[in-house]
Amino acid sequence: MGIFIGDDTRLLVQGITGRDGSFHTRQMLEYGTRVVAGVTPGKGGQTFDDTVPVFDTVEEAVAGAEANTSVIYVPARFAADAVFEAADAGIALIVCITEGVPVADMLRVLPYVREKGARLVGPNCPGLIVPGRCKVGILPGQIVREGPVGIVSRSGTLTYEVIFQLTRAGIGQSACVGIGGDPLIGTDFVDCLAAFEADPETAAVAVIGEIGGTDEQVAAEYVSREMSKPVVGFIAGQTAPPGRRMGHAGAIISGSEGTAEEKIRAFESHGIGVARRPADLVGLIRER
Amino acid sequence: MNIHEYQARAIFARHGIPVPEAEVAATAEEAAAAAERFGGRVVVKAQVHAGGRGKAGGVKLASTPAEARGSAEAILGMEIKGIEVRRVLVAPAEDIASEAYVGIVLDRARRADTIMVSSEGGVDIEEVAATMPGAIRKVAVDPRYGLLAHQAALLGHHLYDDPGAARQASSIIAKLYAAYRASGATLAEINPMIVNPAGEVKAIDAKMNIDDNALFRLPGIAALRDTEAENPAEVRAREAGLSYIPLDGNVGCCVNGAGLAMATMDLVKYYGGEPANFLDIGGSSNPDKVVAALELITEDPNVKSILFNIFGGITRCDDVANGIVEATSRMELGVPVTIRLTGTNEVEGVAILAAQGFEAMVDMDRAVETAVRRAGGGTDSEPGDGR
Numbered sequence: 001m002g003i004f005i006g007d008d009t010r011l012l013v014q015g016i017t018g019r020d021g022s023f024h025t026r027q028m029l030e031y032g033t034r035v036v037a038g039v040t041p042g043k044g045g046q047t048f049d050d051t052v053p054v055f056d057t058v059e060e061a062v063a064g065a066e067a068n069t070s071v072i073y074v075p076a077r078f079a080a081d082a083v084f085e086a087a088d089a090g091i092a093l094i095v096c097i098t099e100g101v102p103v104a105d106m107l108r109v110l111p112y113v114r115e116k117g118a119r120l121v122g123p124n125c126p127g128l129i130v131p132g133r134c135k136v137g138i139l140p141g142q143i144v145r146e147g148p149v150g151i152v153s154r155s156g157t158l159t160y161e162v163i164f165q166l167t168r169a170g171i172g173q174s175a176c177v178g179i180g181g182d183p184l185i186g187t188d189f190v191d192c193l194a195a196f197e198a199d200p201e202t203a204a205v206a207v208i209g210e211i212g213g214t215d216e217q218v219a220a221e222y223v224s225r226e227m228s229k230p231v232v233g234f235i236a237g238q239t240a241p242p243g244r245r246m247g248h249a250g251a252i253i254s255g256s257e258g259t260a261e262e263k264i265r266a267f268e269s270h271g272i273g274v275a276r277r278p279a280d281l282v283g284l285i286r287e288r
Numbered sequence: 289m290n291i292h293e294y295q296a297r298a299i300f301a302r303h304g305i306p307v308p309e310a311e312v313a314a315t316a317e318e319a320a321a322a323a324e325r326f327g328g329r330v331v332v333k334a335q336v337h338a339g340g341r342g343k344a345g346g347v348k349l350a351s352t353p354a355e356a357r358g359s360a361e362a363i364l365g366m367e368i369k370g371i372e373v374r375r376v377l378v379a380p381a382e383d384i385a386s387e388a389y390v391g392i393v394l395d396r397a398r399r400a401d402t403i404m405v406s407s408e409g410g411v412d413i414e415e416v417a418a419t420m421p422g423a424i425r426k427v428a429v430d431p432r433y434g435l436l437a438h439q440a441a442l443l444g445h446h447l448y449d450d451p452g453a454a455r456q457a458s459s460i461i462a463k464l465y466a467a468y469r470a471s472g473a474t475l476a477e478i479n480p481m482i483v484n485p486a487g488e489v490k491a492i493d494a495k496m497n498i499d500d501n502a503l504f505r506l507p508g509i510a511a512l513r514d515t516e517a518e519n520p521a522e523v524r525a526r527e528a529g530l531s532y533i534p535l536d537g538n539v540g541c542c543v544n545g546a547g548l549a550m551a552t553m554d555l556v557k558y559y560g561g562e563p564a565n566f567l568d569i570g571g572s573s574n575p576d577k578v579v580a581a582l583e584l585i586t587e588d589p590n591v592k593s594i595l596f597n598i599f600g601g602i603t604r605c606d607d608v609a610n611g612i613v614e615a616t617s618r619m620e621l622g623v624p625v626t627i628r629l630t631g632t633n634e635v636e637g638v639a640i641l642a643a644q645g646f647e648a649m650v651d652m653d654r655a656v657e658t659a660v661r662r663a664g665g666g667t668d669s670e671p672g673d674g675r
Contacts, residue, residue: 107431155547236550247546
């Protein structure tokens with residue numbers, strides 16, 4: 001099962017001939033993902049690694065290879081249009097890995113994607129993986145293992161860290177979703193929590209948040225209102241100074257809003273067990 | 289990116305917002321000369337990337353050019369939130385009948401730019417939001433249609449009963465939104481926007497924050513970056529493609545990924561230490577970045593111990609290992625290094641380090657604890673007893 005991706009995923013790679021696109025296409029193929037097409041304007045008609053047909057446009061890739069999911073590795077200045085193009089061609093799930101997309105572009109993209117009935121994950125995210133079945137994005141396949149815990153996170157390598165520690169402790173994952181570290185993203189914590197709640201293979205969920213914005217607080221309210229499955233959490237940035245952007249464009253404490261303390265309090269007051277360090281997530285999950 | 293008030297004023301003026309003319313001065317003499325030209329009564333304002341200038345004594349009224357000289361002398365060179373003031377703005381003092389606030393900010397939760405106005409101007413808007421939220425009127429702008437005329441009109445009428453003032457305010461709000469969009473801003477503020485006794489509405493302050501990600505297509509805005517007003521180490525880090533923020537502790541941290549970097553800092557504190565910095569070497573596999581990172585960390589005299597925490601994904605462990613080896617062959621670190629390395633090409637990375645006598649760990653907690661101990665901290669304190 002998993003969430004958002006799985007056995008039905010027919011993946012299209014936008015930017016398949018680029019440095020990152022080609023590297024990660026090979027990793028995804030190796031993992032067993034059905035990569036059915038690639039798009040690079042001007043390179044239509046070529047075949048990537050003798051296995052994946054390349055098209056000039058997403059429309060052609062959908063018509064020619066029945067792609068239903070897209071992953072985007074194009075440079076930031078072209079990323080917004082790549083999302084528009086995928087949504088326009090009827091792609092149902094669009095995963096944008098690209099970092100550095102202007103927020104003004106995302107302001108225009110988000111309502112468009114919604115009107116087209118598509119789901120966007122990202123930008124500036126590591127993508128999704130359903131262990132043993134399918135991976136879309138850049139999450140390392142070797143650290144996951146099949147199991148009952150859903151993971152949703154705003155971070156990249158911190159997500160790997162959490163997965164790694166769970167796997168080492170013998171706790172597998174039903175699906176892992178990196179939603180991205182930007183201030184405006186297509187899929188938020190609540191979207192993922194709802195999907196995990198509905199997924200019969202998920203028994204518990206770990207939410208990995210960080211400073212900035214109020215998504216974690218909104219997620220906490222959702223958990224206490226709508227979820228029957230246990231949820232645990234971790235918040236990065238307890239030592240971050242206010243007013244400074246901590247790497248991620250979205251990781252900034254403005255005024256008293258967006259602090260780790262505030263988010264931890266919101267988690268705790270809504271029944272979400274909060275780990276003080278990533279390693280403590282293992283014990284918290286075992287308890288529940 | 290932050291820009292200075294005088295730069296934001298110029299952008300506002302270009303978009304047709306009435307902003308009184310003003311001059312930038314780097315010396316007290318220049319400030320006095322500007323005051324002379326403006327006819328004496330002026331306001332002298334520190335130009336720094338820090339809020340709360342007024343409270344810090346960085347804004348002074350002067351009645352004569354001589355007073356303006358004195359004010360500039362007092363302000364130039366002072367530190368506001370750790371940043372030295374290198375320039376002041378000298379503007380004619382306005383007669384003020386009333387003050388209001390106008391701001392545009394990206395509202396993450398509503399996924400829209402939101403315009404806020406309040407008739408309580410000249411004070412911190414967050415204070416107003418906390419004490420009298422009813423005074424603030426907000427309007428979300430649909431990004432597909434932009435600011436609609438009736439939205440600007442209703443905000444103007446919320447601020448002023450007088451139809452003339454309301455009309456002027458609506459026009460200023462529409463121009464501010466145009467300036468905000470054209471500059472790739474994530475924040476634009478006029479605080480205060482004033483009405484003078486003649487009934488004229490003007491912006492007598494200007495603030496803008498710019499989305500770094502938009503700078504590639506806005507060369508004119510990108511050129512406004514004042515690297516002298518920033519921490520030199522941060523400027524060098526940015527040029528090397530690193531994300532670096534110096535802090536007060538003694539454990540230098542070098543991590544790949546922003547979330548993991550924050551979690552590493554938190555863990556340093558958990559084990560009783562204090563992080564010396566936030567440093568994200570990013571997702572690339574370039575040994576030069578590691579060298580640049582180590583240079584930045586070792587230049588901080590407070591650093592007593594260096595911690596690498598690398599979880600290879602896009603970043604390859606062997607590249608980081610090569611960077612560490614190269615950096616240590618070029619410079620004397622003088623402090624112990626603790627390395628945590630796992631993920632992509634871990635075996636190769638560990639072998640490269642072992643050949644040079646470095647030990648690499650797999651467990652993050654163990655590495656952080658070791659680095660804290662090597663910095664001379666954490667031994668007597670309970671885990672989590674961070675001060």
